[in-house]
Amino acid sequence: MGFDQYHEPPDELPAETRTFARLAASLTEEAEAIGWYAQRLAVEPDADARAIMEDAQGEEFKHFCMDLEFLLRRTPTWQEIARGILFAEGDIVANGDAAEEGVIHGGGGSGNGSSPPSGRGSGSLGIGSLKETPR
Ligand SMILES: [Fe+2]
Numbered sequence: 001m002g003f004d005q006y007h008e009p010p011d012e013l014p015a016e017t018r019t020f021a022r023l024a025a026s027l028t029e030e031a032e033a034i035g036w037y038a039q040r041l042a043v044e045p046d047a048d049a050r051a052i053m054e055d056a057q058g059e060e061f062k063h064f065c066m067d068l069e070f071l072l073r074r075t076p077t078w079q080e081i082a083r084g085i086l087f088a089e090g091d092i093v094a095n096g097d098a099a100e101e102g103v104i105h106g107g108g109g110s111g112n113g114s115s116p117p118s119g120r121g122s123g124s125l126g127i128g129s130l131k132e133t134p135r
Contacts, residue, residue: 016074023070030064033057077103
């Protein structure tokens, strides 16, 4: 039984932070499972076994995405940075740098992107400039 997702005494953490930590740990586990299935599929020659593992990996994709969506909804700054990176055309690193610059350093950011969930979730995070960034 692990409580590894906590780096501070759990009884001192607000309930919403404990929930956030649980989903962050789940996100990590789903990503690990996706990677494990990728390795298994790379070496498995049996078509029936592959079909089962491909189906299972699809479940992990879904779980990962649901975890990520939950975490992003609870962390507006993270969500805004993700908007500049996910499903965007162009260079991933350049998009990441632009998203960070626009959200964290571009003014109007919440300034607490590393401390989710804030519970505030209000107003613009100043990403107007990201919308104009070529992708
Ligand atoms: Fe899963």
